Amino acid sequence: MNIHEYQAKELLRKYGVPTLEGRMAESVDAAVDAAKEIGGDLWVVKAQIHAGGRGKAGGVKLARSLDEVKAHAEEILGKTLVTHQTGPEGKVVHKLFVEQGCDIETELYAGLTLDRAQGRLVVMASTEGGVEIEEVAEESPEKIFRETIDPAYGLKPYQARRIAFGMGLEGKVAGKVASFIVKLARAFVDTDAAMAEINPLVITKQGDVIALDAKMGFDSNALYRQAAIVEMRDLTEEDEKEVEAKKSNLSYITLEGNIGCLVNGAGLAMSTMDTIKYYGGAPANFLDVGGGANKDQVASAFKIILKDPNVKAILVNIFGGIMRCDTIAEGVVAAVEEVKLDVPLVVRLEGTNVELGREIIENSGLPIQTATSLADGAEKAVKAIEAS
Numbered sequence: 001m002n003i004h005e006y007q008a009k010e011l012l013r014k015y016g017v018p019t020l021e022g023r024m025a026e027s028v029d030a031a032v033d034a035a036k037e038i039g040g041d042l043w044v045v046k047a048q049i050h051a052g053g054r055g056k057a058g059g060v061k062l063a064r065s066l067d068e069v070k071a072h073a074e075e076i077l078g079k080t081l082v083t084h085q086t087g088p089e090g091k092v093v094h095k096l097f098v099e100q101g102c103d104i105e106t107e108l109y110a111g112l113t114l115d116r117a118q119g120r121l122v123v124m125a126s127t128e129g130g131v132e133i134e135e136v137a138e139e140s141p142e143k144i145f146r147e148t149i150d151p152a153y154g155l156k157p158y159q160a161r162r163i164a165f166g167m168g169l170e171g172k173v174a175g176k177v178a179s180f181i182v183k184l185a186r187a188f189v190d191t192d193a194a195m196a197e198i199n200p201l202v203i204t205k206q207g208d209v210i211a212l213d214a215k216m217g218f219d220s221n222a223l224y225r226q227a228a229i230v231e232m233r234d235l236t237e238e239d240e241k242e243v244e245a246k247k248s249n250l251s252y253i254t255l256e257g258n259i260g261c262l263v264n265g266a267g268l269a270m271s272t273m274d275t276i277k278y279y280g281g282a283p284a285n286f287l288d289v290g291g292g293a294n295k296d297q298v299a300s301a302f303k304i305i306l307k308d309p310n311v312k313a314i315l316v317n318i319f320g321g322i323m324r325c326d327t328i329a330e331g332v333v334a335a336v337e338e339v340k341l342d343v344p345l346v347v348r349l350e351g352t353n354v355e356l357g358r359e360i361i362e363n364s365g366l367p368i369q370t371a372t373s374l375a376d377g378a379e380k381a382v383k384a385i386e387a388s
């Protein structure tokens with residue numbers, strides 16, 4: 001689960017991570033009021049979307065007067081920002097963050113994530129602030145400094161100092177950056193974060209060390225014990241279909257292809273996607289209805305797939321074990337009766353109560369193609385699209 005920059009900064013401030021004064025605003029008037037409250041004569045108007053790269057896309061603008069704050073807010077609010085992280089469809093800006101401006105001397109990078117190879121959290125910092133870390137890792141990996149965190153002790157102050165000195169910092173500034181990193185790591189562990197990026201972490205002309213940008217994501221398996229984080233959830237930023245699926249306890253992920261998949265079991269879902277690819281098609285989603293889904297869950301799963309305008313054919317692939325084939329068949333038929341089915345539907349059923357399931361489908365009178373195996377089903381779905 002991700003949060004907005006303004007929320008991440010609010011959270012980090014509680015851990016003593018230095019940020020500038022700022023206010024979230026949902027209208028142009030509120031943005032101007034925010035700038036007045038903040039005071040001074042330099043502000044930054046920033047689009048709040050769950051994606052980075054806003055600056056380059058025109059979503060971060062410096063203002064030297066209240067009139068400029070107003071003009072920028074008018075321009076950015078409601079705009080669809082397309083950045084390298086939003087995908088080509090972009091994201092509509094519903095919220096702004098108006099922040100005090102600052103005189104940047106140096107832009108650094110600091111981030112934390114899980115190093116899966118080591119099974120530990122890793123802190124990364126780099127002198128190349130404002131640049132994507134993936135790019136730095138590729139072009140000048142020697143500019144990235146890492147320290148892994150021992151779960152028993154947390155990040156040790158000497159490790160943070162080693163990072164700061166590694167980046168060539170000295171004296172007071174090195175100490176401030178080290179302390180910044182220790183606080184960031186503490187916030188990360190405490191909130192069960194999965195990702196944190198401060199890019200840029202700036203050193204100002206006055207020698208202050210500040211988080212100028214903040215991006216945080218959290219481990220969804222830990223949300224049950226992070227009520228304060230869940231409060232910050234912004235559903236308008238999330239895939240509508242995925243939110244809907246979560247409500248019905250379905251595991252659903254939107255993908256780029258055009259064959260909608262309804263499968264039981266994560267392993268079978270993965271091999272179904274592989275088989276579709278093998279036959280030259282592309283899955284539109286990963287959808288696991290699980291082992292114990294009932295008719296209503298199957299029906300909502302089916303409706304979620306049909307909501308996706310990219311879906312040009314549907315493949316239902318069920319291996320009935322605990323899940324009974326007749327339950328799936330009933331769910332599919334119920335959903336199709338409710339929502340118009342205007343794409344080809346291929347169904348492959350096998351396992352518990354398969355005869356009953358096939359009977360329900362045949363008696364439904366729906367234009368369903370039945371498949372005898374996974375390979376047969378995948379091939380039929382791919383061919384159905386080619387034919388249409």
Ligand code: ADP
Pocket residue numbers: 020044046051052053054055056060099100101102103104107130199200212213214
């Ligand atoms: P994104 O990473 O999405 O492009 P950032 O928050 O990193 O957004 O902002 C982009 C750039 O805008 C920063 O690298 C920094 O140079 C500048 N910037 C952002 N906030 C401020 C601020 N409060 N004062 C001055 N410059 C800022």
Ligand code: MG
Pocket residue numbers: 052053130199200213
């Ligand atoms: Mg940034």
